[in-house]
Amino acid sequence: MAGLKGILFDKDGTLLDFDATWAPATHAVLEELSAGQTKLFEAMAAACGLNLNTMQFLPGSPIIAGDTADYAPVWADLLACPFDTDFEMRINALYRSASLLSLKGYDDVAPAIATLAKAGYQIGMATNDAESTARAHLRALGVEEQFSFVAGYDSGYGAKPAPGMVLAFADFLGVKPEQIALIGDSTHDMDAARAAGAHAIGIARTPAARDALNGHTDITVTDLQGLIDEVTNRVW
Incomplete structure (x- = not known):
């Protein structure tokens, strides 16, 4: 010892x-990013491996063990915007606020x-x-x-x-x-x-x-x- x-x-x-904290937080982040566009919201959820029915992450989801650069670039692609420092900082700020509300x-x-x-x-x-x-x-x-x-x-x-x-x-x-x-x-x-x-x-x-x-x-x-x-x- x-x-x-x-x-x-x-x-x-x-x-x-993990799921109790990050599934609701991810849901909130994607709602903000998709701005009411249901199909975009669903596509972004699928891209990061969030099952919207069970509110759990699928095995292999890049959010489980990865960092922002592992899962956010595909969101940027779906939003038709660059994955740059500003976008990365925006994602981190959204997650910080949302996860504090669902923190368990x-x-x-x-x-x-x-x-x-x-x-x-x-x-x-x-x-x-x-x-x-x-x-x-x-x-x-x-x-x-x-x-x-x-x-x-x-x-x-x-x-x-x-x-x-x-x-x-x-x-x-x-x-x-x-x-x-x-x-x-x-x-x-x-x-x-x-x-x-x-x-x-x-x-x-x-x-x-x-x-x-x-x-x-x-x-x-x-x-x-x-x-x-x-x-x-x-x-x-």
């Missing part, structure tokens, strides 16, 4: 209920973060969301002050599955990557951890996450208490 210094969390699907964090987030911080671990976040949105979400969950490091896809370290965020967290703490554990629900998270030389801990809160993570993790837990148990009992 003494060898582990930093715990780096993914956000969506790890700390936040898991019940174990605040107590688990407090327990880990009290135990002396440095807490960070590595998300393919925008950094400003990530900070707004942490603030809304009441845990922002316990995160010494927050990186989004636009923070200058690259996006997952590249290792930049993990390496930046290790540099920030002044420790080796193998003293970092990345906690996430997708293969992007696990690949980023492995590429950096950090511990890859999967959190399978849903059957879909369990299936996606199968064979890709060093350790798999089902909730944050499971993470605390692993951190406490394992020799790192």
Whole structure:
């Protein structure tokens, strides 16, 4: 345990209920972008893998693990406008506002973060969301002050599955990557951890996450208490 210094969390699907937060937010964003054009709205929803009947994302949706540049260019094409910095910033701003209205964090987030911080671990976040949105979400969950490091896809370290965020967290703490554990629900998270030389801990809160993570993790837990148990009992 003494060898582990930093715990780096993914956000969506790890700390936040993904579908409960992002399906309503995406619906609101697409309503704004499509401006009442039903067929355009439906085409944009289909392009990002949002099932409008179930309000869930289909497996393989670029929104699940990707960043804005992975899903917004096709919206720009459908709107017949360029995918440029202005459009990207508009999408991020719309999502920030909409997701704060539908934000649903898991019940174990605040107590688990407090327990880990009290135990002396440095807490960070590595998300393919925008950094400003990530900070707004942490603030809304009441845990922002316990995160010494927050990186989004636009923070200058690259996006997952590249290792930049993990390496930046290790540099920030002044420790080796193998003293970092990345906690996430997708293969992007696990690949980023492995590429950096950090511990890859999967959190399978849903059957879909369990299936996606199968064979890709060093350790798999089902909730944050499971993470605390692993951190406490394992020799790192």
